[in-house]
Amino acid sequence: MMKTLMILAHSNIQNSLANKIIAEKISLLADTEVRNLGQLYPDFQIDIAAEQQALLQADLIIFQYPFHWYSVPGILKEWMDRVFLFGFAYGPDSQLRGKELLVSTTIGGPLNSYAAGGHNHFTTQELLRPLEQSANFTGMIFQPPLISHDMVYKAGGDNSREDIMQRAHEHAGQLCRLIQQKSAAFIQKDAPSAA
Numbered sequence: 001m002m003k004t005l006m007i008l009a010h011s012n013i014q015n016s017l018a019n020k021i022i023a024e025k026i027s028l029l030a031d032t033e034v035r036n037l038g039q040l041y042p043d044f045q046i047d048i049a050a051e052q053q054a055l056l057q058a059d060l061i062i063f064q065y066p067f068h069w070y071s072v073p074g075i076l077k078e079w080m081d082r083v084f085l086f087g088f089a090y091g092p093d094s095q096l097r098g099k100e101l102l103v104s105t106t107i108g109g110p111l112n113s114y115a116a117g118g119h120n121h122f123t124t125q126e127l128l129r130p131l132e133q134s135a136n137f138t139g140m141i142f143q144p145p146l147i148s149h150d151m152v153y154k155a156g157g158d159n160s161r162e163d164i165m166q167r168a169h170e171h172a173g174q175l176c177r178l179i180q181q182k183s184a185a186f187i188q189k190d191a192p193s194a195a
Contacts, residue, residue: 006026008036009063017151022104026172026179029176032179037075046078052083059099061099062102063101066151096138101143102145104171106147
């Protein structure tokens with residue numbers, strides 16, 4: 001059975017609309033663990049051994065977070081700095097080689113603002129290159145990211161709470177289907193062939 005690990009990085013998950021819904025839906029799937037970094041490490045004191053052990057048990061690793069300043073939230077960057085160590089995450093004895101990494105992120109701005117000539121000048125795929133290279137460097141297999149735009153709510157803004165919640169449920173549904181497809185393929189791959 002394929003094991004999925006979601007690394008949830010959100011500075012205030014209790015007040016989140018989108019990421020809270022996504023993480024709750026994913027936590028209901030079999031063989032899935034959600035590690036809420038903000039809850040586990042409010043002081044940023046990462047338990048390296050516990051996090052490495054969780055990674056070792058996973059086949060699919062999901063980074064779930066709201067896009068912050070064109071990057072990951074600080075807690076996820078700290079987690080990577082502390083956990084992705086030489087001899088574990090990279091080097092001749094990388095223990096992450098062959099695991100899949102999927103970035104699942106919510107972005108406040110509209111899709112058309114993430115383009116050459118757009119408000120943010122770059123596509124989200126371009127801005128996710130550091131994570132793609134981190135996967136490459138550790139020997140993980142970088143999966144096509146799952147990105148949802150227009151995911152910010154401000155009173156009087158363009159998006160209602162209901163709009164964002166609906167898009168969050170759609171995002172979570174896509175993510176659940178993807179995990180289930182990968183799990184089915186994983187089981188089929190490991191099934192003994194009939195002779």
